[in-house]
Amino acid sequence: MARYHRMQGRPTLWLPGTDHAGIATQLVVEKMLASEGIKRGDMSREDFTARVWEWKEKYGSTITNQIKRLGASCDWSREHFTLDEQLSRAVTEAFVRLHEKGLIYQGSYMVNWSPNLQTAVSDLEVEYSEEPGFLYYIKYRVAGGSRSDFLTIATTRPETLFGDVAIAVNPTDARYSKYIGMNAIVPLTLGRHVPIIAHKYVDKDFGTGVLKISPGHDHNDYLLARKLGLPILNVMNKDGTLNEVAGLYRGLDRFEARKKVWADLKETKLAVKKEPHTSRVPRSQRGGEIIEPLVSKQWFITMEPLAEKALDAVKKGELTIIPERFEKIYDHWLSNIKDWCISRQLWWGHRIPVWYIMGRDCEEDFIVAKNSDEALEKARYQYGKDVEIYQDPDVLDTWFSSALWPFSTLGWPDESAADFSQYYPATVLETGHDILFFWVARMVMMGIEFTGRVPFKYVYLHGLIRDAQGRKMSKSLGNVIDPIDTIKEFGTDALRFSIALGTPGQDLNLSTERLAANKAFTNKLWNAGKFILQNLPGQDDSSSWDGIYSYKFDIQDTLLTLPLPESWVISKLHLLIDDVTTSYDKFFFGDCGRGIYDFFWGDFADWYIEASKSRLYSGGKSVAFVSQAALLYVFENILKILHPFMPFVTEELWQALPHRTDALIITSWPKTGLPRDVSSIKKFENLQALTRSIRNARAEYSVEPAKRISASVVASPDVVHYISREKEVLSLLSRLELQNVSFTDSPPGDANQSVHIVASEGLEAYLPLADMVDISAELQRLSKRLSKLQTEYDGLMARLNSPNFKERAPEKIVREVQEKISETEERINLTRNQLSFLQSRELVK
DSSP: OHHHHHHTTOOOOOOOEEOOOHHHHHHHHHHHHHHTTOOGGGSOHHHHHHHHHHHHHHHTHHHHHHHHHTTOOOOGGGOEETTSHHHHHHHHHHHHHHHHTTOEEEEEEEEEEETTTTEEEOGGGEEEEEEEEEEEEEEEEETTSOTTOEEEEEESOGGGGGGOOEEEEOTTOTTTGGGTTSEEEOTTSSSOEEEEEEOTTSOTTSTTSEEEEOTTSOHHHHHHHHHHTOOOOOOBOTTSBBOGGGGGGTTOBHHHHHHHHHHHHHHTTOEEEEEEEEEEEEEETTTOOBOEEEEEEEEEEOOHHHHHHHHHHHHTTSSEEESTHHHHHHHHHHHTOOOEEOEESOSSSOBOSEEEETTOSOTTOEEEOSSHHHHHHHHHHHHSSOOOEEEOSOEEOHHHHHHTHHHHTTTTTOTTSHHHHHHOSEEEEEEEGGGIIIIIIHHHHHHHHHHSSOSEEEEEEEOOEEOTTSOBOOTTTTOOOOHHHHHHHHOHHHHHHHHHTSOTTSOEEOOHHHHHHHHHHHHHHHHHHHHHHHTSOOTTOHHHHHHHHTOOTTSHHHHHTSOHHHHHHHHHHHHHHHHHHHHHHTTOHHHHHHHHHIIIIIIIIIIIIHHHHHHHHHSOHHHHHHHHHHHHHHHHHHHHHHTTTOHHHHHHHHHHSTTOOSOGGGSOOOOSSOOOOHHHHHHHHHHHHHHHHHHHHHHHTTOOTTOOEEEEEEEOHHHHHHHHTTHHHHHHHHTEEEEEEEEESSOOTTGGGSEEEEEETTEEEEEOOGGGSOHHHHHHHHHHHHHHHHHHHHHHHHHHHSTTHHHHSOHHHHHHHHHHHHHHHHHHHHHHHHHHHHHHHHHHO
């Protein structure tokens, strides 16, 4: 995109950079330190962050180097990192403004807690998977009842029973109605009572229809408890061990506690049974561990008012998402958005710009400021004296700073900055569909909030790169494709082209076969350039260059006077330029690439280059000018429209062309609406059809490739007129004997002794092939082929006509068999005709 728009003459900035990847980076560095026998807890915050910066300086360039190797046309002088001083100022400014507006608040709410990472993670960073486990059935005795009065609950997490605050049943469930309003005794808690309540939330058909309410460790229970005014008990420490609420089980890891609790329940006769059960298990995207729902004090952003504006931007057409189907997903997510937990219990990242007063127990007394000096000044004003302050130890979610990227990198909050004035808002964001919510939606919300404008007009979403079998790449599968290794084997251009041919929003299966095919395409392009350069005049041959440059192919009158091959290829090129430009503008990059590929290989290389040889090699110097001019003109334009896909090989070839001074990257994009001669396209297609038919006949009758044959072309006078003018081209492409090629409007006298072919409607040819083949050997070969085809045909018919085949076989299979029968029948008829023709020739002999 950047190369295309730059060639269109538009001011183009692709600003590169990376985020600090808070959780992932800290995790990597902690593992590195652990290998040295060092724990983060044994270090000061300053020492740890210093080690992270060392790691970043050593390995942080890996991604940018890969991007450079891939040919990304970025302005590397403007590269940014989210922890740069400029961006950090923007992050603080954004936090302060949101807080002043009442959109940032602190509160104790249930979050997704990562015990291993010791931090909260967002809903979007939690992945759910269906995993096997157990459903535990436990007796809860009814307080004040007889020994037979108990309720059996089913739970997947018996270790959380210490946090039970109620037992719930459905009010319509007659089995338990008599217990509503009574109390139950929580097992293993020395007789702690909890109320038995009725609520429609309880599913009568799940387990026993009795639900334990543990609001400190289940999202749904938490919401229900807040609605009903029930207390919230937390039995879990932040490292995943049980706390003092669990009594004797204090200090046990949550999974060890589960085993211990179940064993003790069995010993006290309160365990009923344990049965296999599959449930949705939440796991951290980063560490892969099971996430613990935990009530924790965190910082949040109120998202609903921000989301409303982001939704309106799409509805009003200010923002377009490509492909369009993702707009519905975007709409659904923003319409159901929850407040964003932005605090993370990490050391690597942007410190939350909040300060507390030293010695005060009330953490509600805090000061939001842009720096510690400002915080001290605010505290002095608020309390009327000098006080000691300390900063909140948490950092912001990495996505907070990333959400500001479109404008923080351009100088915001200084909206008078030159870059901000010129480049904001951007035109297009290109990114993966998997971070539509993580990043894209948040950038839109923050852009509108802080600048009043959407940060970009278009969002182009690409799919994920998968392996050849369509599997997601992972280290465990061993199918990760390293771009640098791929570049070494196949080249950057082949890799870029392979990826760019994908469909917007759809995952791409990247195989070595695809890469190899596009490497072959690169080689074909190189060889075509080599051929053209070898057949151009020398740099000092000014008279020849005057002859070549006398052809102005962008003028209609010139086009109409050209020989058929030149008029055809240039008309096709001009049509291609229009199609490719339209596709680029509509983000149909796959259509662009396939169109260029088909034209270059199918039209230019396979047909025009071959056709041009008749004039280059046998037409004389002046006759060659038109082919030289056309070769150069078409090839230059191919390099231009292919350059955004394959920058390296196209730039190298462009620089090798004569009389070229500017680099291809800054040359102008070809004009659209250039002249084309539609009639020449139809005429050359007839010439192609005739050539293919002759080639097929040669192959069918096993004529040696080196042998030239005679031909009588039969067509209407108008077709004969233009086909006969390309006699040399037809002879060259079809391996015909030039002197023995005739053009008439009626069959020749020896037609019955020739192979008759029909190239297209009204265009036929007669080929006297009998003397060109070993008739006896060919008869033997064709007889064997006919016998084999007949056997295949009989087998297919027997299958089709077998009892119950059509009734039992799927419709698709029946249709495939019928199509195979038709194809085989055609091949049988063709082989019989060939046999008949050769047998008649043998009788004549």
